[in-house]
Amino acid sequence: MPILVMKFGGTSVATLDRIRRAAKRVGVEVSKGYDVIVIVSAMAGETNKLVGFVNETSPLYDAREYDAIVSSGENVTAGLMALTLQEMDVPARSWQGWQVPVKTNSAHSSARIEDIPTDNIMAKFGEGMRVAVVAGFQGVSPEGRITTLGRGGSDTTAVAFAAAFGAERCDIYTDVDGVYTTDPRIASKARKLDKIAFEEMLELASLGAKVLQTRSVELAMRYKVKLRVLSSFEEQSDDAGTLVCDEEEVMENRPVSGIAYSRDEAKMTLVSVADRPGIAAAIFGPLAESGVNVDMIIQNIAEEGRTDMTFSCPVDQVKRAEKALNDAKTAGHINFHDLIADTDVAKVSAVGIGMRSQSGVAAKMFKTLSDEGINIKVIATSEIKISVLIDRKYMELAVQALHDAFELEKAA
Amino acid sequence: MPILVMKFGGTSVATLDRIRRAAKRVGVEVSKGYDVIVIVSAMAGETNKLVGFVNETSPLYDAREYDAIVSSGENVTAGLMALTLQEMDVPARSWQGWQVPVKTNSAHSSARIEDIPTDNIMAKFGEGMRVAVVAGFQGVSPEGRITTLGRGGSDTTAVAFAAAFGAERCDIYTDVDGVYTTDPRIASKARKLDKIAFEEMLELASLGAKVLQTRSVELAMRYKVKLRVLSSFEEQSDDAGTLVCDEEEVMENRPVSGIAYSRDEAKMTLVSVADRPGIAAAIFGPLAESGVNVDMIIQNIAEEGRTDMTFSCPVDQVKRAEKALNDAKTAGHINFHDLIADTDVAKVSAVGIGMRSQSGVAAKMFKTLSDEGINIKVIATSEIKISVLIDRKYMELAVQALHDAFELEKAA
CATH class of the missing domain: 3.30.2130.10 (VC0802-like)
Incomplete structure (x- = not known):
């Protein structure tokens, strides 16, 4: 079956109700025939709480302990998402980073993903499981310690999984409904873009448009992962949100996109x-x-x-x-x-x-x-x-x- | 160096201040020349919060997901304890159950510990690390999934580590200062016991005295682990609290102990x-x-x-x-x-x-x-x-x- 990666950010899983709403979206894709890999962030506020604990305990903290602590929020959401899907009769289970394993280098707190073996999850898909819920933002170092990918790292986890599993698309569910020509809070005429090229998204991301982590866009560009940004708070059609894709697929022929x-x-x-x-x-x-x-x-x-x-x-x-x-x-x-x-x-x-x-x-x-x-x-x-x-x-x-x-x- | 196991329950690590106080106790034992294995529970209230999430999400939950979720609280405390010790210049690092690994059977939510390899932690002690902080209550199944040992399971983790590492003693720090002849809230004349035999403690534990998890006492009895129950809220001398030990070591010669x-x-x-x-x-x-x-x-x-x-x-x-x-x-x-x-x-x-x-x-x-x-x-x-x-x-x-x-x- 074709594979779809769906990523839900912190505001999209902030409460049990929102997790339920996100799970329904996953259920829709499953019913279309996709095997789905869901990447989840921590419930909104959890990571900040844990980071606060670390900073109060040790201003010049050991990044290895920081990673072990702050990665726990994603584990909770992954388990809750799996349980919610099971309640909806969708066969699902959770994976923590070390269980996949998401192999990274040892650069704690800003680690880079080096390899994602697919056999473990693919075997479960083969047994009838329809959704693999994976804790985002985290991995495991060659020394067997937990690493994290930096703030916003769950975007990168999602794109890396889409690349590793040859997913048809990587949908990033967030609290905005796409990428805009500019910030709608500043220019009321701002218009949502249907499509944007990787290169443009990369410039926008690094210039301060906080929709996607810069590294996730780099990765999507390198591995030609179709990336879609859309809102978890609205009913979605198949062409909702903004598709981040190859230059050739962007039909608009204007000098400036945003x-x-x-x-x-x-x-x-x-x-x-x-x-x-x-x-x-x-x-x-x-x-x-x-x-x-x-x-x-x-x-x-x-x-x-x-x-x-x-x-x-x-x-x-x-x-x-x-x-x-x-x-x-x-x-x-x-x-x-x-x-x-x-x-x-x-x-x-x-x-x-x-x-x-x-x-x-x-x-x-x-x-x-x-x-x-x-x-x-x-x-x-x-x-x-x-x-x-x-x-x-x-x-x-x-x-x-x-x-x-x-x-x-x-x-x- | 001789090894000591110290276990801190939820109320003893409920806040960053209390973690600091507990770390100071650990520092005292390190300065006496012990290599210390610290077993920590989740911060008081955290496990109940997570269990609440699970029950609300799925009344007949998948115990494998339950375990993945509720074990996260201990991981946070373990990291924070390691950071606190490092701040006090005590070389320390944290271990999660799967990292040791604490090998259990697959009876999720009430798993039994089957093996605790010591090489990993002993190697670090050999390199100069003085404190291994281990997340209590959790282990990993033969299938590589996270297991938990049942409520109060951190006591059992502590005793199992003391047995595996041949620790001189296993100190259980809690919110009471020992085992009493009866509940002081009911009988004001209740007296703290200096020593109690394993068999007596086992009867008291299973009869409702909630000081220790029953299984931890069984394990201590089988492996002859000297177990001490004492308060984390008082200054401690070497003979504080209650020692749970072999019958022969209990000097009191009276028909009824409690x-x-x-x-x-x-x-x-x-x-x-x-x-x-x-x-x-x-x-x-x-x-x-x-x-x-x-x-x-x-x-x-x-x-x-x-x-x-x-x-x-x-x-x-x-x-x-x-x-x-x-x-x-x-x-x-x-x-x-x-x-x-x-x-x-x-x-x-x-x-x-x-x-x-x-x-x-x-x-x-x-x-x-x-x-x-x-x-x-x-x-x-x-x-x-x-x-x-x-x-x-x-x-x-x-x-x-x-x-x-x-x-x-x-x-x-």
């Missing part, structure tokens, strides 16, 4: 850096070593051997960046007059695979912002993305203006 | 049973098959071929007993005029290994009750126990009078 934003950015400027070959390495090497995620970089034209260097990073890494740069200055590796942090900025990005073939997107974006009187502080581009750093107070205006300019409210 | 009671009894009488050889088997066979735990039995002298048969059983099994007996009557296997259930009774028992060598204990017990005007309905005796069934309203009076009569308030 507008993303991020509030949690900071702009840092090294004023009057002594310019010389290798200066970029001397600046960004220490930042990387300190774990600062530098996003955009801009360098002014040098005058009289000195230049200004500006970059952006997450706002909660500013202190770390300042320390790294001041240490490098003290050690004599770099020389600058001043270091200015501007935490009152936001990043707004236009994303679309159509940019590859259609020109003028950047020009249209810059003109739109200019017409609204919004000053652009930093620009960064990739093949399918243009990002700008602007004053935070203009963020909502910029998103709305760009959404209008690229006519995203209209279906292509 | 008075136990149980409120949850019922008396059932078959009136005017047609008496014939094999009638007892015809009555108690169907009861056993229906899962009724018959405790005491009394048969009147037969007159004119008919007799009355009285027995006691737990009060919540009365309905089941009635059905079994009426079915047997309908099927023509037995014949009686009436079936009377008296649920307003209680069982009071005197327990003591001294009974073996000292006579007159039963006579003294019956006279004491008679002097108080308490009528005895049924009597049952074993080598070290005399139990009587009486009207429930006299239960407290009977316990107090017997405690006085055998002078249990005085140390021997």
